[in-house]
Amino acid sequence: MSDESSKCFVCGATSEDRVLLKAEEKGEEKLVCVRCLPPLIHGA
Ligand SMILES: [Zn+2]
Numbered sequence: 939m940s941d942e943s944s945k946c947f948v949c950g951a952t953s954e955d956r957v958l959l960k961a962e963e964k965g966e967e968k969l970v971c972v973r974c975l976p977p978l979i980h981g982a
Pocket residue numbers: 946947948949950951970971972973974
């Protein structure tokens with residue numbers, strides 16, 4: 939199972955590239971990789 943949505947919504951990395959985490963933005967479930975997560979936490 940690898941559809942278009944199973945990649946980081948910021949940089950497009952897949953779970954093959956990096957660990958992906960589930961996130962939710964404005965009620966939409968998204969995936970974000972560990973590299974893009976820190977800037978999101980800091981409000982970038
Ligand atoms: Zn990313």
